Amino acid sequence: MKERHSFGGSIGFVLAAAGSAVGLGNIWRFPYFAAKDGGGLFLLVYLILLFTFGFTLLITEVAIGRKTLQGPLTAYDKIKKGWKPLGVISCIVPVIIMPYYCVIGGWVLKYCFVFLGGQGTAAAEDGYFGGYITSTTQPLVLTIVFLAICAIIVILGVNKGIEASSKIIMPILIVLVLIISVFALTITHTDAEGITRTGMEGLKIYLIPNLEGLTFATLLNVIVDAMGQLFFSLSVAMGIMVAYGSYVSKEANLQKSVMQIQLFDTAIAFLAGVMIIPAIYAFAGTEGMSAGPGLMFVSLPKIFASMGSIGIIMGILFFVMVLFAAVTSAVSVMEAVVSSLMDQFHMSRKKAAFIEGGIALIGGIFVCLGYNKMYFEVTLPTGTTGQLLDIMDYISNNLLMPLGAILTCILIGWVAKPKTIEDEITLNGEKFGFHKMYVVMIKFVAPIMLTVLLLESAGVLRLFM
Numbered sequence: 001m002k003e004r005h006s007f008g009g010s011i012g013f014v015l016a017a018a019g020s021a022v023g024l025g026n027i028w029r030f031p032y033f034a035a036k037d038g039g040g041l042f043l044l045v046y047l048i049l050l051f052t053f054g055f056t057l058l059i060t061e062v063a064i065g066r067k068t069l070q071g072p073l074t075a076y077d078k079i080k081k082g083w084k085p086l087g088v089i090s091c092i093v094p095v096i097i098m099p100y101y102c103v104i105g106g107w108v109l110k111y112c113f114v115f116l117g118g119q120g121t122a123a124a125e126d127g128y129f130g131g132y133i134t135s136t137t138q139p140l141v142l143t144i145v146f147l148a149i150c151a152i153i154v155i156l157g158v159n160k161g162i163e164a165s166s167k168i169i170m171p172i173l174i175v176l177v178l179i180i181s182v183f184a185l186t187i188t189h190t191d192a193e194g195i196t197r198t199g200m201e202g203l204k205i206y207l208i209p210n211l212e213g214l215t216f217a218t219l220l221n222v223i224v225d226a227m228g229q230l231f232f233s234l235s236v237a238m239g240i241m242v243a244y245g246s247y248v249s250k251e252a253n254l255q256k257s258v259m260q261i262q263l264f265d266t267a268i269a270f271l272a273g274v275m276i277i278p279a280i281y282a283f284a285g286t287e288g289m290s291a292g293p294g295l296m297f298v299s300l301p302k303i304f305a306s307m308g309s310i311g312i313i314m315g316i317l318f319f320v321m322v323l324f325a326a327v328t329s330a331v332s333v334m335e336a337v338v339s340s341l342m343d344q345f346h347m348s349r350k351k352a353a354f355i356e357g358g359i360a361l362i363g364g365i366f367v368c369l370g371y372n373k374m375y376f377e378v379t380l381p382t383g384t385t386g387q388l389l390d391i392m393d394y395i396s397n398n399l400l401m402p403l404g405a406i407l408t409c410i411l412i413g414w415v416a417k418p419k420t421i422e423d424e425i426t427l428n429g430e431k432f433g434f435h436k437m438y439v440v441m442i443k444f445v446a447p448i449m450l451t452v453l454l455l456e457s458a459g460v461l462r463l464f465m
Contacts, residue, residue, distance in 0.1 A: 004069050005158040006247045010257050012163040013248050017062075017257075018264035019166045019328030020235045020244065022173070024104060026269040027322060028296045031206075031276040033229050035289040037222040040209035043270070046226040050262055053227065053449055055434065056441040057236040057405060059258045060412055063424040065245020066254065071339030072239030075246070076408075080416045087340075089404045090239035094336040096396040097238065098356070099363025100389045101333060102150070105326045106142030107133065107297060112323055115304075115315040123315075124305035129297040133371045143364045150330045151357045154338055155350055158247050162331060169324045174268075176321035181274040183314060189282040189306070202281030206273050224456050227449055233265060235329075237401040237408070239336035246339065254425050255432060268325075275318075279303055296322065334360070367392070381459030398457035406450045413443035 007013040034042045065071075068078035072090035076083040110132060114123045122128060133139055153161040187199035235241055248254070276295070280288045283303045290299055300318065304311035334356055341352035366374065370388030380386050380394050412421055418439045425432050432438070455461050 004246065006249050007163050008159055009249070010252045010260075012159075012167065013244065013252065014257055014260045014264065015166040015170045016162050016328075016332070017235070017241065017244050017261045018268075019170050019173075019325075020240050020332030021233060021261060021265040021329075022170075022268045022325050023233075023235075023329030024101075024296075024322070024326055025229070025232050026265070027272045027276075027325060028292050029229055030233070030269040031273040031280075032289055032292075032295060033225045034206060034273045035277055035280075035286065037225055038210040038214070039206050041211065041214075042222055042226055043207070044209065045222055046230060047266070049223075049226055049230050050266055052437065052441060053446055054230050054234050054236075054262060055258065056438055056446050057231070057408075058234050058241060058262065059254060059425065059438075060408060060421055060442065061236055061241035062245035062248065062254055062258060063421045064408075064412075065242040066248045066250070067420070067424040069246050070242075071246060071341075071343045072242040072336055073340030074343045075242050076411065079420065080411060083411055083415075086404065086407045086411065089400055089407070090237070090242065091337060091340045093238045093396050093400050093404065094240065094333045095356075095359060096363075096392050096400075098330065098333050098337065098360040100367045100392050101326070101330050102147045102360055102364045103139065103143045103367045103389065104293070105146035105150075105323075105330055106139055106144075107293070108319060108323045108326050109142045109146055110138070111297065111301070112316075112319045115312060115319055118312060120301060120312045120315045121305045123297075123301040128301075129293070134375075136368075136372055139371070140365060140368045143368060144361065146326075146330070147357060147360055147364065149327060150334050151353055153327075153331050154334050155353045157349060162335060165331070166328060169328055173321055173324045173328075176317050176324075177268060177271045177275065180314060180317055180321065181271050184275050184278040187279055187282045187307075191283075197282045197285065199278035199282050202278030203274065205281060205286065206277040224452065224461075227453055228456070229269075231401070231405070231450075231453065232397060233269060234262070235332060237405040238333065239340065240332045243336045243339040244332065251428060253428070253430055255430060255434075276300070363392075381462075382457065383459065383462065394457075399454070402450050402454035402457060406447055406454065409442055409447040409450065413439075413447065418442055 007016065064075050064079060068075040070078055073087045076087040111123060114120065153165050155161065185199045185203060188196065190196040277289070280299060280303065283306055284299070288299060301315065304315040307314060337356040338349065338352040341347060341355060342349060367389050375387065377385050377387060378391065380390065382394070382398065386394065412418060422432055422435065
């Protein structure tokens with residue numbers, strides 16, 4: 001059997017895994033929830049969940065990967081015979097995500113080119129974003145370009161592709177985030193009514209808990225929001241961490257690496273809030289916050305345009321940073337599928353990458369057409385109105401991911417038993433200080449929380465709240 005490639009060291013794994021976790025969700029969802037859910041209150045709840053709920057799910061998947069040396073499709077059946085369906089769910093999720101992630105990556109590329117070309121003010125005009133995504137040719141071309149970038153990195157392999165690119169991209173991404181965050185705090189803006197707001201005032205809104213009107217129902221809502229954001233942010237239940245875990249050296253300290261990934265991911269998510277909330281507040285007040293594409297492609301370009309010439313520079317730095325975050329995440333999504341195909345069918349990396357690339361391309365074409373020739377709208381169980389991209393996102397993120405995570409908790413907590421994972425964590429004699437917490441979380445707390453998240457995603461909780 002051909003020897004499995006592995007990361008050159010712990011730092012390579014941590015940067016690659018953190019690159020996967022640091023994606024668009026950190027940038028366009030985290031600041032929105034923080035602003036909506038009482039600033040510091042959301043941050044506090046998020047941090048508590050991170051080192052309990054998040055740690056449990058993340059270390060479980062990484063340990064499954066390293067223990068089995070398999071991609072997500074085949075790993076679960078190695079843990080316990082008969083659990084292949086869980087592997088199938090874990091593999092379907094990235095197959096669904098990759099096409100629409102490439103389309104969004106194409107949008108980010110477009111805005112990079114626009115700001116690099118000095119056309120940032122045009123991007124701030126009403127209807128610019130809608131006009132772009134409903135056009136037929138350019139979104140498709142840039143989707144293909146983004147997909148090609150990701151495919152090249154994946155084809156180059158674990159060391160020369162994923163690890164090498166992460167070691168270059170992640171430090172640059174951190175520097176860009178820090179520059180933009182510091183700049184956001186220096187902003188002062190006086191609106192048409194003569195009201196002056198500053199970035200530092202926006203930072204206070206972000207950091208200081210707002211407990212005004214806090215009830216049990218609103219606190220529960222904050223917990224569900226924080227749990228959902230954390231769950232999607234850490235790249236769990238997508239097969240990614242199982243795949244990356246299978247490339248981790250047997251000598252590596254898993255517990256230490258997972259803690260570093262969490263800190264990395266949370267630092268970037270926190271700084272995304274520092275980048276965005278003070279800037280939005282200074283120019284648009286607390287009402288200006290939105291989430292998703294509306295925040296990134298509509299609200300922020302308007303703010304960059306309001307800054308004058310410095311806004312063009314900030315726009316370039318911001319969208320290059322977002323592009324880097326999107327590439328590292330999309331590479332990990334693609335790798336989850338490629339590693340699965342390689343392990344299941346014993347095919348070459350190049351062949352597996354071409355197959356997954358072909359699936360992503362076909363799916364991406366349909367997603368692009370979903371905004372023009374194949375446009376339709378549906379109301380999702382969450383109450384939002386969506387198109388084809390939103391339907392794919394809902395099925396993968398809101399249904400299959402929580403379901404896969406619940407089944408993982410049942411497998412490890414009750415069938416294979418927590419000792420299966422603990423033995424891998426302590427393989428080299430390391431102490432597992434979180435042993436008791438881990439057992440309680442994987443057997444009882446995490447499955448209950450994930451069930452609540454699944455019911456919320458399916459729209460069931462909305463009937464009772």
